[in-house]
Amino acid sequence: xxxxxxxxxxxxxxxxxxxxxxxxxxxxxxxxxxxxxxxxxxxxxxxxxxxxxxxxxxxxxxxxxxxxxxxxxxxxxxxxxxxxxxxxxxxxxxxxxxxxxxxxxxxxxxxxxxxxxxxxxxxxxxxxxxxxxxx
Amino acid sequence: xxxxxxxxxxxxxxxxxxxxxxxxxxxxxxxxxxxxxxxxxxxxxxxxxxxxxxxxxxxxxxxxxxxxxxxxxxxxxxxxxxxxxxxxxxxxxxxxxxxxxxxxxxxxx
Numbered sequence: 423x424x425x426x427x428x429x430x431x432x433x434x435x436x437x438x439x440x441x442x443x444x445x446x447x448x449x450x451x452x453x454x455x456x457x458x459x460x461x462x463x464x465x466x467x468x469x470x471x472x473x474x475x476x477x478x479x480x481x482x483x484x485x486x487x488x489x490x491x492x493x494x495x496x497x498x499x500x501x502x503x504x505x506x507x508x509x510x511x512x513x514x515x516x517x518x519x520x521x522x523x524x525x526x527x528x529x530x531x532x533x534x535x536x537x538x539x540x541x542x543x544x545x546x547x548x549x550x551x552x553x554x555x556x557x
Numbered sequence: 558x559x560x561x562x563x564x565x566x567x568x569x570x571x572x573x574x575x576x577x578x579x580x581x582x583x584x585x586x587x588x589x590x591x592x593x594x595x596x597x598x599x600x601x602x603x604x605x606x607x608x609x610x611x612x613x614x615x616x617x618x619x620x621x622x623x624x625x626x627x628x629x630x631x632x633x634x635x636x637x638x639x640x641x642x643x644x645x646x647x648x649x650x651x652x653x654x655x656x657x658x659x660x661x662x663x664x665x666x
Contacts, residue, residue, distance in 0.1 A: 435635065438614025445618060462618045463594050470590075524607045529591035536595075 423447075423485040429472040434523060437473045440481045441465040447483075448491070460537035461491055461556050467530040468495045468552055474520040476500070476550065488557075495552040502545040509535070558666045560602075560623055560646060566660055568652045569625065573637050575646040579622040581666060586654045590615050597621065604654045608632045613639040623647065627654045 425447070427440035445462050453461075465481070472479050472495060479497030486492070502508045508515075509531045516526025535541045538554035545551070558581045563569050582600040587593045588607050597603065599620035604627050605612060613636060616624050623646040626632055632640075632647055640647045650657050 435610055437611055438618065442614060442617055466594055466614070466618055467591065523609045523611055524588055524590040524605075525611075527589040527591040529589075529595065533591055533595045 423483075425483045427481040427483070429469060429476075429479055429481060431473065431476060431478040433473055437470055438466055440483075441469050444481075444483050444493075448485075451485075453489075453491075457491075457556055461493070464534040464537040464554055464556075465493055467533050468493065468554070470525055471495075471530055472497055474516055474525055475502075479549070491556040493554045493556075496549060498549050499547055501547040502543075502550055505543060505545055558661075558664065562664060563623075563648060566664060568657070568660065569648050569650045571646060572626075572632065572649050573640050573647045575641060575644055577623075577644070577646050579646075581622050584658060584661065584666070585621075586658070594618065604650075604657060606630045608636060610635045610639050612636060613643060613645060616640075616645050617643050621645070625650050625657065627652060627657055 444465055448458050469481060476497035477499050482494040484492040507513055511532045512528040514526045514528035520526045539557050540555045542553045559578050561578045580600050581602050583598050585597045585601045586604045588605050593615055597619040600622050602623045602625055603616060603621045604625050606628060608630050610633060612624060625648040627650050629651050631649060
């Protein structure tokens with residue numbers, strides 16, 4: 423199974439919609455609730471990052487025959503300047519607007535890494551590419 | 558405790574059209590969405606002052622039973638509409654989070 427979602431920059435209104443759809447899909451497939459919770463947290467955090475930090479991008483959800491869920495987040499920039507710093511809990515470059523909405527706690531990437539079975543992030547000014555798997 | 562039992566607390570009022578009688582197993586208090594996502598438990602009621610539409614996605618992903626906006630914070634119109642669509646009850650309380658927790662505790666939660 424494969425689904426692709428488009429996420430637009432600064433579209434706070436619809437932020438979380440792809441994560442909700444992925445959660446509903448997996449719930450119908452009766453996936454283990456604990457794994458589903460980890461997927462929901464990581465997917466939401468990554469989706470929000472696309473909205474508040476990127477120029478926009480896509481989320482690709484894949485479920486293979488062994489029940490392994492793979493989530494890919496690909497945007498078109500501007501990239502993360504220092505990934506190590508961005509991974510530090512509490513560090514955030516979120517805008518004032520995003521912070522007013524309750525985002526920008528600086529916990530997103532750390533939350534994702536804690537929830538995913540595998541976590542890989544590559545970034546340049548042309549875009550950030552994040553891969554996570556869950557089992 | 559059931560959601561319907563919140564109606565007996567004078568300082569809490571339902572502000573959207575969702576009448577539900579879900580269980581309340583726990584309470585989570587917080588305004589930073591990443592912390593709520595990471596630590597919220599299902600069937601909790603969530604006490605917050607965040608009124609923006611994004612709270613609805615967070616409540617839905619966490620399987621919260623309801624959101625209570627404390628200190629008389631009124632949710633945005635879009636938040637109300639989205640909550641109706643996703644069937645999430647929204648309440649407003651005149652109390653602050655700590656005072657409301659004490660009230661909920663008195664009521665048996």
